[in-house]
Amino acid sequence: MKLLTHNLMSSRHIKGVVTGFPLKLTARDVKVSEVDFNKDFIVRILPKLDWEALCQAVESIGQGTDLPRSLDPDFNFEADTEFLKKAHHVLMEVEVVSGELECPETGRKFPITDGIPNMLLNEDEV
Amino acid sequence: MEAQCEKNEAAMDGVRSMRKADKKQRRSQKKILAFDPDLSPQNDPSPVLGVCNAGLMTGDTEESLLEVLSPYGVIRKLVMLPNSAFSIVEFHSQEQAEQAMLNLHGKIPLDGKTLYLTYLAAIPEKWKLKCKDEKLPEGLQLIKDFVSEEEEEMLLKSVSWDTPPLEGRDLKERQVRHYGYQFDYSTNNVNKDSPLPGGFPPSCQPVIDQLLLRGICPLPPDQLTVNRxxxxxxxxxxxxxxxxxxxxxxSLSLQGQVNIEFRHKVNGQRVSITLPPRSLLVMDGESRYAWAHRIAPRKTDVVRSPHGLSLLWRTTRTSFTFRRLRASPCHCSFPLLCDSQLSNDGIDSTELISPILEQLHVADVYEEIAEHFSSTRYKPWPRVKELVMDLVPGSLFLDVGCGNGKYFGLRNPHQSIVEIGCELSRGLAGIARDRGFSVVQGNMLGLPFRDSLFDACISIATLHHLASRAHRLHALGEMTRVLRQGGMLLVYVWAREQKRDQKDSSYLKKDRGKSSEGEVEFREFQGPDGMTVALPLHVNGTEFQHSDVLVPWTSKMGTTYRYYHVFVEGELPALCEEVPQLTIVQSYYDEGNWCVLAKKS
Structure with a gap:
């Protein structure tokens, strides 16, 4: 599971959960592999993501880099290739192979194995 | 000096964005030709412009396009074809077209989409033909000047808007008065046992006399709704x-004129009609039973005249709708759209056993056959692929029931999008992941994603595995929830009708010549309360004889059965209509499947 995927997920599907975001992340096994940097792509997707949640996720799996904790609305990231490369790295190159996701509201845990989070619920949870 | 630099930079930016737009124009010219080789894009100015990224498929209307185009000149013709993200506009003069090109090409005037314009030599004849004289829905008739101006005035005077209505209340979006019987907007019905006192305003009598005299209705109307x-x-x-x-x-129109739109509930065909003041619209037959109608909440309407198209500003309009209460149930020939006929036969027999079916005959079976199933699923369906290829770079794209990920990785990596798959089967999710795709194991009845996020979502051949109408509706609601406003949803389900226009689907062709009596064997399931539900075993390559079936999957390992609810014509769009915020853009049949392309509004 890439951190990009994590940024889009929530546990909103559990009965009674309002937001379910961001899911708490614990990693047992993290893999980093090289992915071609596509500047235009990163520029386009960044505004759609939740930056703070991404930073939290990065920290929680011990991949802490020198990323700013929050993005100034005036920050012209399009021009900052150095920054975009860092964002690319955490979004595209870091993958949680095994670990756990946890619903921030109910504490329900979801296992991640072989890179796939299992978000299925039991009948009584929906 | 600094100022000079900034200026240069700004100029460079301008040049860059112009270049980008030109590149895109060349690409859009190519795209146009692929779409229809009879079109003739050219670099030399002409009065005719092709507009890419603005068409019926992208959810645009004549009104929205005209609002953008008409500031640059007089529009002679505007051609919008179904299934197209492309429109053709003809201006009165070449200068006007040049102005539009200058101001709109590469710009974003509509709903966040960049428009690409190109000059065309002419509107091809066949395009002109296709849009000539929109045919009225069957049973629809517009009678102009049904009442005189004096009668119009009398009718308008007879309704008092100053005093509150006798019963009920004014609606949020328009004022309304009822006569004869009260119409209840919460049930969309009338209480037949309690007529309103006072009857119709006396000025309606001449109108009713005319209706009977001219044979427009066999019996006098007894319910009148006046809308302002x-x-x-x-x-x-x-x-x-x-x-x-x-x-x-x-429906009798008074005062301002307005466009009314009709949409066929089954095939999605659309027609717009201008209602002039003092005209009577007669909705009978198919137009009354199978076409939905609406008046769009707009301030302008597109009006056609011999000179071309123009945008007309609306003024206050009052309509008198005359109806007659039905004494016995409706027996129209559109049972799926008919509440009289659905209420008798609306039992969802598989609902009781849906958990068993979805677990044993969907989830478990796919786990078992994942590998073999995946090896047979590699060719993307062309129209689904088209949607994926057309997504704007940087789009967030979700495939619900992604299987082995056959709709991922189709695009050029430099034009990449975010591809996320949701898959129930661990086996299939694993295969998709091994191919390098991002997959989450999840159930379409509860998507583990944030609200209002994705730009596009597809669900190809998955919804038919849900064993109750409530589940199918719920899953559509979930997919709509995770889409952003304006996001597109494409749904494919297996059709009960495997023959269309005398042609067999490829599913039937595959096993042609096989002799079989069809669905004669049944398997029984125990529901709660000891109730038994029997499902037929379908025979591969034959036509469906039931809507809820078990379809065999045979391999070396033996035969397993997958549950399917095969959809009848009109069923998928009817279901989509029930999802708030979901608007159908297109509804079609594709190789044995019913398909809906819809937009979140």
């Missing part, structure tokens, strides 16, 4: 409740 619409107000898509009223429904 201010500019910008409208009425949502609806079919007058079948069980409540007889046919025809009669």
């Amino acid at each position: 619409y201010s500019p910008g107000h409208g009425i949502a898509w609806h079919i007058d409740t079948h069980s409540a009223f007889e046919s025809p429904i009669l």
Whole structure:
């Protein structure tokens, strides 16, 4: 599971959960592999993501880099290739192979194995 | 010096964005030719422009396009074809077209989409033909000047808007008064046992006399609804409740003119008609039972005249809708759209055993056959692929029931999008992940994603595995929830009708010549309360004889059965209509499947 995927997920599907975001992340096994940097792509997707949640996720799996904790609305990231490369790295190159996701509201845990989070619920949870 | 630099930079930016737009124009010219080789894009100016990224498929309307185009000149023709993200506009003069090109090409005037314009030599004849004289829905008739100006004035005077209505209340979007019987907007029906006191306003009598005299209706109407619409107000898509009223429904327009739109509930065909003041619209037959109609909440309408198209500003319009209450249930020939006929046969027999079916005959079976199943699923369906290829770079794209990920990785990596798959089967999810795709194991009845996020979502051949109508509706609601406003949803389900226009689907062709009696064997399931539900075993390569079936999957390992609810014509769009915020853009049949392309509004 890439951190990009994590940024889009929530546990909103559990009965009674309002937001379910961001899911708490614990990693047992993290893999980093090289992915071609596509500047235009990163520029386009960044505004759609939740930056703070991404930073939290990065920290929680011990991949802490020198990323700013929050993005100034005036920050012209399009021009900052150095920054975009860092964002690319955490979004595209870091993958949680095994670990756990946890619903921030109910504490329900979801296992991640072989890179796939299992978000299925039991009948009584929906 | 610094100022000079900034200026240069700004100029460079301008040049860059122009270059980008030109590149895109060349690409859009190529795209146009692929779309229709009879079109002739050219670099030399002409009065005719092709507009890419603006068409019926992208959810645009004549009104929205005209609002953008008409500031640059007089529009002679505007051609919008179904299934197209492309429109053709003809200006009165070449200079006007040049102005439009200068101001709109590469710009974003519509709903966040960049428009690409190109000059065309002419509008091809066949395009002109296709859009000539929109054919009226069957049973629809517009009678102009049905009342005189004096009668119009009398009718308008007879309704008092100053005093509150006798019963009920004013609606949010328009003012309304009822006569004869009160119409209840919460049930979309009338209470037949309690007529309103006072009857119709006396000025209606000449109108009713005319209706009977001219044979427009066999019996006098007994319910009248008067609506007053201010500019910008409208009425949502609806079919007058079948069980409540007889046919025809009669609508008399007074004061301002307006466009009314009709949409066929089954095939999605659309027609727009201008209602002039003092005209009577007669909705009978198919137009009354199978076409939904609405007045869009807009301040302008597109009006056609011999000179071309123009945008007309609305003024206050009052309509008198005359209807007659139905005494016995409706027996129209559109049972799926008819509340009289659905209520008798609306039992969802598989609902009781849906958990068993979805677990044993969907989830477990796919786990078992994942590998073999995946090896047979590699060719993307062309129209689904088309949607994926057309997504704007950087789009967030979700495939619900992604299987082995056959709709991922189709695009050029430099034009990449975010591809996320949701898959119930661990086996299939694993295969997709091994191919390098991002997959989450999840159930379409509860998508583990944030609200209002994705730009596009597809669900190809998955919804038919849900064993109750409530589940199918819920899953559509979930997919709509995770889409952003304006996001697109494409749904494919297996059709009960495997023959269309005398042609067999490839599913039937595959096993042609196989002799079989069809679905004669049944398997029984125990529901709660000891109730038994029997499902037929389908025979591969034959036509469906039931809507809920078990379809065999045979391999070396033996035969397993997958549960399917095969959809009948009109069923998928009817289901989509029930999802709030979901608007159908297109509804079609594709190789044995019913398909809906819809937009979140």
